[in-house]
Amino acid sequence: MASAEPDSKPPFSLESYHVSEELGFILQDPLVELPPYYQPWMDIALRVPELVHSHELRFHINKMPRLSSQFLQKHRELRLAHLALSVMTMGYNWQEGENNTVQMLPRNLAVPYWEVSQRLGLPPILTHADAVLANWRKKDPEGPFDMENLELLFSLPGGDSTQGFFLVTLLVELAAVPALKNIPTVINGVRCGDTETVARALEDISQSIQDMTDKLKLMHVYVEPSVFYGIMRIYLSGWKDNPCMPKGLVYEGVQAEPMEYSGGSAAQSSLLQCFDELLGVQHEATSGAFLSRMRNYMPPAHKLLIQDISLQPSLKSFVQQQASERLNQALQHCVTKLLALRNYHINVVSCFITVPAARARQLRQPRTLRNHSQVLEGEMISRAPIALEERGTGGSSIMTFLKTVRDQTKDTLLPETSK
Numbered sequence: 001m002a003s004a005e006p007d008s009k010p011p012f013s014l015e016s017y018h019v020s021e022e023l024g025f026i027l028q029d030p031l032v033e034l035p036p037y038y039q040p041w042m043d044i045a046l047r048v049p050e051l052v053h054s055h056e057l058r059f060h061i062n063k064m065p066r067l068s069s070q071f072l073q074k075h076r077e078l079r080l081a082h083l084a085l086s087v088m089t090m091g092y093n094w095q096e097g098e099n100n101t102v103q104m105l106p107r108n109l110a111v112p113y114w115e116v117s118q119r120l121g122l123p124p125i126l127t128h129a130d131a132v133l134a135n136w137r138k139k140d141p142e143g144p145f146d147m148e149n150l151e152l153l154f155s156l157p158g159g160d161s162t163q164g165f166f167l168v169t170l171l172v173e174l175a176a177v178p179a180l181k182n183i184p185t186v187i188n189g190v191r192c193g194d195t196e197t198v199a200r201a202l203e204d205i206s207q208s209i210q211d212m213t214d215k216l217k218l219m220h221v222y223v224e225p226s227v228f229y230g231i232m233r234i235y236l237s238g239w240k241d242n243p244c245m246p247k248g249l250v251y252e253g254v255q256a257e258p259m260e261y262s263g264g265s266a267a268q269s270s271l272l273q274c275f276d277e278l279l280g281v282q283h284e285a286t287s288g289a290f291l292s293r294m295r296n297y298m299p300p301a302h303k304l305l306i307q308d309i310s311l312q313p314s315l316k317s318f319v320q321q322q323a324s325e326r327l328n329q330a331l332q333h334c335v336t337k338l339l340a341l342r343n344y345h346i347n348v349v350s351c352f353i354t355v356p357a358a359r360a361r362q363l364r365q366p367r368t369l370r371n372h373s374q375v376l377e378g379e380m381i382s383r384a385p386i387a388l389e390e391r392g393t394g395g396s397s398i399m400t401f402l403k404t405v406r407d408q409t410k411d412t413l414l415p416e417t418s419k
């Protein structure tokens with residue numbers, strides 16, 4: 001409920017939510033090394049693409065020593081350990097494709113992975129918080145935060161396209177930092193009825209969302225759809241709502257029953273969920289439930305930020321009460337930019353999943369004549385898991401879900417412009 005009355009609460013701030021001024025949700029200066037005791041993990045995790053390629057990863061992990069997680073102390077050590085263990089786990093499970101997954105993660109991996117996950121409040125599977133937010137370093141520490149000067153700490157099969165996929169996503173996160181920083185300005189402005197400040201902050205948020213869309217366009221430059229679809233994507237998949245692992249996965253030494261976890265997806269990014277709560281985008285039951293579930297794959301402080309934004313006075317009601325043309329426009333513009341981002345994202349998903357999936361189906365038909373590059377492309381696409389053709393790595397039925405979320409965003413537009 002909106003109020004123009006001065007508020008006695010302390011101002012809303014991002015301080016307690018592990019959000020940095022410069023990098024937003026991105027982990028600042030991720031560590032690149034663990035204490036020497038953990039070298040056996042690092043030695044394998046750094047070689048996952050190569051060991052998967054030679055079909056030796058499971059062998060190496062099976063004979064890895066069982067290490068205690070107790071010597072990991074600081075947050076950034078735990079994040080690096082979680083990332084290394086996650087990359088190993090994804091490689092271990094998917095090394096032989098969708099038809100030869102494992103039923104059990106061995107205890108020397110599963111037990112410390114579980115412990116580290118518990119301490120971080122993250123699930124024991126590769127998340128966006130691992131693969132994107134904590135998986136980067138600058139080649140030249142003094143250089144810019146851009147594609148040329150960034151590299152991953154750990155990769156998965158798929159070569160340059162895998163690197164491109166994670167780093168472009170990282171740049172989308174970075175482009176959102178001005179938007180994130182303006183969220184408290186909007187909330188505090190609404191609390192004290194400061195129309196001009198709220199309008200200005202919303203204008204900055206619109207610009208930042210536009211910048212996110214511009215960065216998302218880089219996917220087409222740095223990622224090859226057939227490599228993403230045919231080679232890399234399976235390594236992001238999870239063991240929940242996945243027909244090729246209907247029971248989930250046993251984490252040996254943790255619990256006898258299998259556990260189910262969704263795979264890594266930028267649906268686990270906290271950004272759009274923060275914007276939705278701020279702008280009052282309300283999700284339909286099924287897609288809303290999926291998005292809420294994704295919050296359990298975010299660092300707890302980021303999940304809490306989304307919840308706390310949702311508890312603030314309604315921005316939309318405030319705008320409607322103020323009857324300020326500039327404020328009205330600013331909110332409309334913001335929602336329009338978010339809608340455009342979601343529309344563009346649907347195009348990306350179509351290009352990187354729907355089109356290659358249709359091609360894969362076509363390739364299963366009796367042979368048609370193809371030239372050399374079509375044969376190579378076809379070979380890659382044909383390797384893609386059939387179980388994931390209609391599903392996202394997070395397990396959703398992709399297009400229905402994404403279009404519903406997009407349409408709910410459109411419904412947030414104030415009446416005049418939605419016509």
Ligand code: HEM
Nearest residue numbers: 169172265266267269272349352392393394395396398405
């Ligand atoms: C090649 C690039 C990408 C592909 C193929 C892709 C694919 C998908 C898919 C299939 C989903 C459905 C949920 C699931 O089951 O995983 C999804 C959701 C989502 N993705 Fe992406 N994605 C890409 C890049 C990105 C990037 C860079 C971002 C920005 C951080 C992003 C943000 C989201 C969000 C926020 C959702 C949840 C739906 C929403 O709020 O609109 N995606 N994505």
